[in-house]
Structures are given as structure tokens and as C-alpha cells.
Amino acid sequence: MILTALVVLVVLVDVLRLRSRASKLRVLAMGAGEHKLLTATGVRSEDSWDAGDADLVDLVPRDLPTVAALDLLGSVDPAKYRSDRWARGASASQAVLVRDEYAETVDPDDPTELVAFVRRVKDHVHAEVDIAVAPGLKAGPHDLGYRAATLRQIGKRPSLWIAGSMIGYAVVAAAVVVDWPWGLVALAAYWAHPVLVFAGTPLRPRDLWVPRFVRTPYLWLKTAGGKKSTAELRQAETLKQAAPWYTERLGRDYHEARRDTCPSCGSSDLRRWVTAHDLVQRKPGTFTMDRCVRCAHVWQNPRLSEEGLGFYYRDFYDGLGESSADAVFSGKTAPYYGRARMVEPFTTPARWLDVGSGHAHFCLGAKEVLPDTAFDGLDQGAAIEDAARLGRIEQAYRGSFKDFAGELKGRYDVISMHHYLEHVRDPWEELDIAADVLPEGGYLLIELPDPEWRLGRLFGQYWMPWFQPQHQHMMPIDNLEHALADRGLITVARERSKAHLCNDFTLALLLFLGAKAPRTPAPWRPERVRLRRVRSFLVWTLGIPAFFVAVALDQTVNRFLAARTDRGNAYRLLALKA
Numbered sequence: 001m002i003l004t005a006l007v008v009l010v011v012l013v014d015v016l017r018l019r020s021r022a023s024k025l026r027v028l029a030m031g032a033g034e035h036k037l038l039t040a041t042g043v044r045s046e047d048s049w050d051a052g053d054a055d056l057v058d059l060v061p062r063d064l065p066t067v068a069a070l071d072l073l074g075s076v077d078p079a080k081y082r083s084d085r086w087a088r089g090a091s092a093s094q095a096v097l098v099r100d101e102y103a104e105t106v107d108p109d110d111p112t113e114l115v116a117f118v119r120r121v122k123d124h125v126h127a128e129v130d131i132a133v134a135p136g137l138k139a140g141p142h143d144l145g146y147r148a149a150t151l152r153q154i155g156k157r158p159s160l161w162i163a164g165s166m167i168g169y170a171v172v173a174a175a176v177v178v179d180w181p182w183g184l185v186a187l188a189a190y191w192a193h194p195v196l197v198f199a200g201t202p203l204r205p206r207d208l209w210v211p212r213f214v215r216t217p218y219l220w221l222k223t224a225g226g227k228k229s230t231a232e233l234r235q236a237e238t239l240k241q242a243a244p245w246y247t248e249r250l251g252r253d254y255h256e257a258r259r260d261t262c263p264s265c266g267s268s269d270l271r272r273w274v275t276a277h278d279l280v281q282r283k284p285g286t287f288t289m290d291r292c293v294r295c296a297h298v299w300q301n302p303r304l305s306e307e308g309l310g311f312y313y314r315d316f317y318d319g320l321g322e323s324s325a326d327a328v329f330s331g332k333t334a335p336y337y338g339r340a341r342m343v344e345p346f347t348t349p350a351r352w353l354d355v356g357s358g359h360a361h362f363c364l365g366a367k368e369v370l371p372d373t374a375f376d377g378l379d380q381g382a383a384i385e386d387a388a389r390l391g392r393i394e395q396a397y398r399g400s401f402k403d404f405a406g407e408l409k410g411r412y413d414v415i416s417m418h419h420y421l422e423h424v425r426d427p428w429e430e431l432d433i434a435a436d437v438l439p440e441g442g443y444l445l446i447e448l449p450d451p452e453w454r455l456g457r458l459f460g461q462y463w464m465p466w467f468q469p470q471h472q473h474m475m476p477i478d479n480l481e482h483a484l485a486d487r488g489l490i491t492v493a494r495e496r497s498k499a500h501l502c503n504d505f506t507l508a509l510l511l512f513l514g515a516k517a518p519r520t521p522a523p524w525r526p527e528r529v530r531l532r533r534v535r536s537f538l539v540w541t542l543g544i545p546a547f548f549v550a551v552a553l554d555q556t557v558n559r560f561l562a563a564r565t566d567r568g569n570a571y572r573l574l575a576l577k578a
């Protein structure tokens with residue numbers, strides 16, 4: 001009875017969510033337009049549709065197979081999709097209408113390529129991208145072999161999906177076994193799920209009649225196996241080519257000599273604070289961070305050599321799987337707005353430079369708060385040039401802050417550095433440059449992870465912001481304020497709990513499980529793990545209930561702790577050059 005109630009409740013909530021999305025799918029009118037039609041292999045159409053004033057419309061066939069349609073509705077909310085700058089591009093991988101200026105040649109045999117293409121267009125700040133049902137369009141064959149690759153592309157873990165689906169299936173089966181009359185109600189609800197989602201909406205999947213309890217085990221098998229996408233194969237090839245480079249360097253010691261004085265205040269009273277491993281890529285090595293007892297500065301000691309940093313950064317930002325990194329950075333918009341709003345009471349900047357800008361997601365968000373401000377970005381990686389091409393910033397500077405210091409001097413009303421100083425070898429030198437580049441009356445905005453946050457000490461290496469081996473220095477806010485004052489910058493505002501993100505428990509669990517689950521071999525981790533899939537599946541299955549607990553702790557204990565103490569896992573500081 002309880003199990004049945006649970007099943008019915010979960011099914012109902014999911015049906016309501018997906019149904020409301022499906023019913024909001026627009027149906028395109030027939031008619032010719034100036035758009036070009038791109039189709040996947042096997043998709044047939046004798047009709048044409050009017051895409052209106054959109055630059056790209058993803059075409060959804062009415063008869064899109066059930067699994068494809070459910071996955072699509074899981075990743076896109078058609079009601080908000082077009083107007084939401086932050087919604088990632090989504091595609092049914094069947095056909096698109098696109099204006100010539102955005103058209104590309106896309107591999108028609110790999111469904112993830114069509115998704116990647118729609119994403120690239122949607123990422124343009126000025127592109128209008130929509131999704132709609134195209135009546136008369138006949139869906140092509142749905143290759144379930146690509147399902148896992150498609151899930152990975154939208155930042156989901158196939159093994160986590162399988163584990164979740166199996167738990168649901170087991171609960172239904174248990175309900176039938178334990179108390180069959182009520183169990184049949186649970187089974188009926190489970191069975192009816194897809195029918196309830198699509199009845200009365202513009203979608204009529206052609207395989208809706210296949211019973212869910214038959215389809216689902218087949219789907220586990222298909223999702224567990226599966227092909228690699230073209231992009232994944234390309235990435236694997238890149239990694240393969242890097243293998244000799246890694247082989248040559250594995251086993252080297254990249255640590256410099258340990259320092260016995262604090263780089264911030266010179267004190268020799270130091271404590272070992274964190275001992276950590278590379279939990280993200282799992283490159284070999286042990287890293288330690290010390291804390292100065294006098295001033296509370298925390299830093300990597302011994303620090304990595306330049307060569308060592310090269311070793312650990314290599315293949316990181318794409319090796320991690322760019323989609324999951326991207327999902328992390330583009331998902332949370334609140335910090336972007338929060339930073340821009342912190343500046344609002346003091347000045348309305350005409351020109352703003354964001355140093356360490358990455359993909360310039362911050363600039364995109366800040367522009368919504370400060371529409372009249374021109375944003376430029378500076379970073380070492382190619383992403384910054386991409387950000388300019390996509391219209392997120394006006395000017396991209398690719399290189400180090402030092403390289404451009406002369407050219408940038410006096411040109412910006414605000415310079416910002418968000419989660420940047422902890423990555424550099426000498427944060428004080430960066431502050432020197434910032435103080436020099438800013439004109440009088442200019443503002444410097446800094447956001448950093450807060451080494452004084454209690455959960456940081458508690459979670460040890462599993463506290464995400466320690467982020468070894470990349471993070472070099474973690475400055476307490478008072479030290480930063482003093483360092484700025486020494487350079488003629490007066491702090492005008494600080495935010496602590498307001499800069500906090502309630503995610504410490506969840507991210508720590510993610511790192512913990514990620515460290516326990518075996519990984520596919522990489523050039524820096526060549527050994528094959530026996531029964532990798534099975535073990536990975538077990539770790540994530542056991543991890544699912546723990547995730548609910550972690551999220552609950554974040555929303556209660558973590559939130560309360562931050563509000564109560566006015567502290568958090570990050571802080572912001574705004575300073576004026578007088």
C-alpha cells in the first residue's frame with residue numbers, strides 16, 4: 001500500500017511535468033520560407049514549414065519514438081526555451097530549419113552532432129532558436145545505441161540513469177509481490193506513464209503501445225552498451241595522441257621545495273590543513289595545503305612547478321567532458337546577477353573588464369543587470385575568443401593579465417576577478433597589476449572561495465573548493481582587504497553568506513563517489529579496471545539515496561549555518577581605487 005502510493009505519486013509528478021512541456025510544443029504552420037532544411041538519415045518529408053522570424057527551429061516529428069520524446073522533454077521546456085538565454089540548445093535529432101548565416105554541414109548519421117549544432121547556434125547571444133512540431137514530418141529510425149552518448153552530452157550519467165530506472169522498476173515489482181491487489185495499481189500507474197504524458201498533446205509516438213515494463217529492461221541494456229559519439233571518438237583520438245607525452249612524464253615529481261614561512265605574512269607557525277589527490281581527472285600525485293596559524297592564509301605547500309601545473313592542467317577543461325563542465329557553469333545564474341548587483345549602488349560602469357573570464361558566462365548574466373555596460377574578457381584559453389564570437393563580450397584578450405597590463409591601463413571603470421586569484425602562483429602580483437590598470441575612482445570586484453568556511457575543514461579533500469592540484473592560494477577575506485589597502489584600494493562592500501552556494505554536501509558526495517567508482521583508462525591512468533561497468537553501477541546505485549540526503553542537508557543544515565553565521569563557501573569584496 002505504501003509502495004503503491006509512492007509509485008503513483010512519483011508517476012503523477014513526472015507525468016504532470018512532462019505533459020505540461022509536451023502540450024506547450026508549438027505546431028508549425030505549413031508554408032515555404034527562406035530557411036534551409038537539414039535532416040538526419042532516414043527522416044522523410046514532402047512538406048515545408050514556415051519557421052517565421054526564428055533563426056533556427058528544431059523540427060519534432062509527431063511520431064517521434066517514445067524514449068526519444070521523453071528524453072527530449074526531460075531536457076527542454078518549450079514554453080521558456082526560446083526566450084531563455086540560459087537554456088541549452090536541444091534537438092530531437094531529426095531535422096532543423098536554419099537560416100543560411102547559421103547553416104553548417106552536419107553528419108546526418110550521428111544524432112549527437114545535430115544536438116551539438118543546435119547548441120552552437122543557441123549559444124549565440126543574438127540568435128533566435130526555437131523548437132516545434134512539424135506536421136507531416138516522419139521520424140527516422142531511432143538508434144538507441146546513441147542514447148548513452150546523448151545523455152552524456154546533456155551532462156547526465158548513463159549509469160546513474162540506469163540505476164535510478166532499476167530502483168523504480170524494483171519498487172513496482174516489490175509492490176506486486178508484497179501485496180498484489182494494490183501492487184497491480186502500482187503496475188498500472190507505471191505502465192500508463194508514457195500514455196498519460198502524450199495523450200492529448202501534439203506528440204503521438206508510434207511505439208507508445210509497447211508496454212513499459214518490457215521496454216525498460218531492453219533500454220538498460222542498450223544504454224549500458226552504446227556507441228561513442230563522433231565528438232567522443234575525436235576526443236579519445238586526441239587523448240591517444242597525448243599518450244607518449246604522458247608516458248614520458250608519469251612518475252616525475254613536480255613539487256618544488258616546501259616553504260617553511262607563510263607567503264602572506266612570513267610567519268613560520270604553519271599547520272598541515274588538507275591532504276588531497278586529484279579527484280577529478282585522477283592524475284597521480286599527493287598534494288598538501290598548509291595554513292598559517294597567524295594570518296589563516298591557506299596555500300599549496302610544497303607548490304607545483306610550472307611544468308607540474310602544465311601536467312595537471314593538460315586535457316582538463318575538455319578532458320572532464322566539456323558538457324558536464326559547461327552544465328556546471330551555465331546552470332547557476334544567481335552568482336552572476338549577485339556580483340553585478342554588488343556594484344550597482346556605487347557606480348554605473350561604462351566599461352568592465354572580467355579577468356579569468358572563461359566562457360564569459362558571468363558577462364552574459366551581468367549584462368542583464370547592467371544593460372548599458374560594455375563587457376570585455378581576458379583569459380588564457382581559447383574559450384575567451386569563442387565568447388566574443390558568440391556575442392557575450394565585446395572584446396577578447398587572450399593571454400595573461402600581465403601581458404595586456406600596458407594596453408588596458410586606465411580603460412576600465414570596473415575590473416572583476418571571480419575565482420581567479422586562487423589559481424595563480426602569485427595573487428599579490430595580480431593585485432599589483434589590477435591596482436595599476438584601474439583609473440582613480442575605478443572599482444575592483446573579487447570573488448574567492450572562502451578557506452574559513454567550516455565545512456571546508458570538515459570535508460577535507462572532498463570539499464570541492466580546495467580543488468587540488470589547481471588551487472594555489474586561498475586568501476581569507478581580511479587578508480585580501482589588507483593586501484588591497486596596501487595598494488591604495490579601499491574596501492567599500494563585502495558579502496559573505498550572500499556569496500554562498502548551498503552545495504557543499506552534494507558536491508562532496510559527488511567527489512567521493514567519483515573517487516570510488518572506477519574509470520575508463522586514460523593516458524595518465526592506463527591500467528584497466530576489472531568489472532568496471534558493474535562496479536561503477538554499484539557505486540552509483542548505492543549513491544542515489546545518499547544524494548537525496550546530501551541535497552536535504554544542503555537545503556537545511558548548510559543554508560542555516562550560512563545564514564546564522566554570515567559566512568559561506570565563497571565571499572565577494574568590492575574595493576575603490578581612491
Ligand SMILES: [Zn+2]
Nearest residue numbers: 262265292295
Ligand atoms: Zn601568514
